Amino acid sequence: MNPSFINFGGRYKLLSKDSLVKGTIILALAALIARVLGAVQRIPLIYLLDNNGMATYSNAFNIYMMLLVVATAGIPSALSKLVSERTALGQYDEANRIYKAAVLFALTAGAVMTVLLIVLAPAYETISKVPATALSIRALAPALLLFPVIAIMRGYFQGRQRMAPNGLSQIVEQLLRIVVAVGLAYLLLQIGWGHDWAVAGASFGGVAGSVGAVLVMLYYGMKLKREDRRSGETGNRTPVARMSYGDIFRKLFKVSVPIVLFSLAVPLINAIDTTITVGLLETDIGHAAAVDALGILGGRAQSLAGIPIILAIALSQSTVPVISSAFAKKDMATVNAQASKALYISVITGLPLVLAICAAARPINIFMFGDDSGTGIIAMLTAIAVFQIVMQTSGAVLMGIGQMRPLIVHVGIGIVVKLVVSFLLAPVIGIYGIIAATALCFIVMAQLNLVVLRKHVDYTILGKKWTGLAFTTLLAYAAGFGLELLAHRYVQPFGYRMSHMVDAILVGGVAFGLYIGLLALTKVVTAEDVARLPGPLRKVMSRFVRRPAASSGNRG
Structure with missing residues (x-):
């Protein structure tokens, strides 16, 4: 390294x-x-x-x-x-x-x-x-x-x-x-x-x-x-040939051009949405309603859907320099371990905020923006952030092993999918067709990245734990969503907007906390997994996951 x-x-x-x-x-x-x-x-x-x-x-x-x-x-x-x-x-x-x-x-x-x-x-x-x-x-x-x-x-x-x-x-x-x-x-x-x-x-x-x-x-x-x-x-302590x-x-x-092309994926998708939405929707719902839908998508949904991505991507990408260095030295054991760690961390840390925002989409919308217009748009766009997380993390790992050309091809394919599916679905299901096209775009790019990555790296994200994660996710969301229905009807002590702030904190907190607790209960996260998480996350998860008496060591 x-x-x-x-x-x-x-x-x-x-x-x-x-x-x-x-x-x-x-x-x-x-x-x-x-x-x-x-x-x-x-x-x-x-x-x-x-x-x-x-x-x-x-x-x-x-x-x-x-x-x-x-x-x-x-x-x-x-x-x-x-x-x-x-x-x-x-x-x-x-x-x-x-x-x-x-x-x-x-x-x-x-x-x-x-x-x-x-x-x-x-x-x-x-x-x-x-x-x-x-x-x-x-x-x-x-x-x-x-x-x-x-x-x-x-x-x-x-x-x-x-x-x-x-x-x-x-x-x-x-x-x-x-x-x-x-x-x-x-x-x-x-x-x-x-x-x-x-x-x-x-x-x-x-x-x-x-x-x-x-x-x-x-x-x-x-x-x-x-x-x-x-x-x-100051000066040069060692001899150097001036560049x-x-x-x-x-x-x-x-170094930068490939990164630029990959980094353009998400801003370009957002720009495509703001460019084509009114034109695709105005025939069916009228120009004013189409502009209103675009205002909700760009003004509310995109800002909230971007929140779960930040920490997950930043934490996972901290391992990319290690991957790059190990790959250069042909240390494939380290490459495999660190690629698995990056993908694992991104999925595990990205989901709780996605769940919290999705479950509490209505009270968040009302508290922040004054009404519940576009709650479904916020929830759906936030949900597909999971696919964006996997796409960006797998792309970062591909960068680490020098596989830039296929990565750029995948971005191009994803953009084509986004455009074609938007034009096919928008006339049928409106703004949700445009969001579904974004979801499919991220899914295609993530899957293509993972297929190419598999040819070079023997990675494991969750292995046989996907079932436990799916159960954890569904149960945490169901509990949060059910609580939101009750809170929306019965928990309104402080007036319209402030009451929904309380509801948002309550619902989001329950979904988030239940997800963390169930990860340990379903053994999706074990003591060995906790040991390979970054320090702050390790401290949080160690409260839920008990290390067995005979320590099994560190896997990653």
Whole structure:
């Protein structure tokens, strides 16, 4: 395994596995907090803009996210790798030179993407059939000037083993986004600029968030520079042949382009939904109702369905560098064990939040958004997050063993499936046909990934425990759903919205807790399984799973 280093006064020590896991946990929790804040942001926005306004907002946001992935995904990972290698060897000037080259690329990419958004916004509005989309896209476009630079800075800090700046910048970004988006939307409505400008004002919150994030990164950048000067971490301690900017860009692109293509899968699917939904539905239900359905899908369901994915993916991907290193050394025993661990963790940790949100979809919807419109859409889109988790985790493992070409082919096949099935099912079952197409898309990509993975890796996810997991899942959901029916009718002590907040906590908590308890009862998770979970999860599960008197050791 390639060692990870951290510097202490010019001496390099191996970074412990616990530290690596802690770094992963920091980023995962920051991403989870940011995603929750993003979902919370939708509450006042839906009140101010209604579902039609959220359709426009989601349209602009999904296109922006897709271009943001193109401009940034993969580059931070590639930069982190190059910087960490040079820093570990004491080649500080070369590490900084690579960083400057990446910043130059980021500024160029950001400028190009911003111009593209501004110029092509009217054409996209025509295609999507959602009014005022062009205005909202143009209001959000300047954020792309900064976010590629932010991504590069995050990659640099990750390469220097500084995770706190990355996590804090995500949280500050979301907080500023919320304050400015809600504040501008409210202000523009109050001064009479109208609904379309209010939506554009909400979109401009993304620009404010980018400014906040880059200020956080600049502060930590200056702080790190001072630390380097005090500790003498300047110049090149070891001889090094300077890389040309051309060589740097080639290395960055070699690593990043496949990651970009794979990372585009989910933003592209969301963008497809916001592009085709109105056109597919308006013939049967009318244009206004179609826009309303899109507002629910983009404004409510997509924000909530994204929550269960974050922690599961972050935890499972912490093993991918180990897989990559072991595969390079042809240590297939480690590859098999770590691939199995990644897939196992992603499934086990992804399901409880999926169950909690699905079971409590109605009270969550009412508490957050004021009514139960689209509860079925929220529950269905959240349920298929399980397939997305498996797709992304299996894809990450394929990256670890260098199988990028089939991975990209699978994404292409999945997108084709998504489009074809959407056009076939939407005229029959409406918005649920579009969601079913998304589910089938993730299932196909996940299955293709697993088939190719099986040719190279002898992995096991749950083995003979799938029956126990299915029983656990069904029972936990049934209990939560049944409790929700009772709570909706009988537990209303604090008024409409606050009572449903209580219901959501009660129902989600029961579904979540019952799932954890049943995992131990059905022996889906044993003492041996607990031992291979990350620290925080190990502490939780150890309360439910008792280790036998004669310890059987660690399997993974």
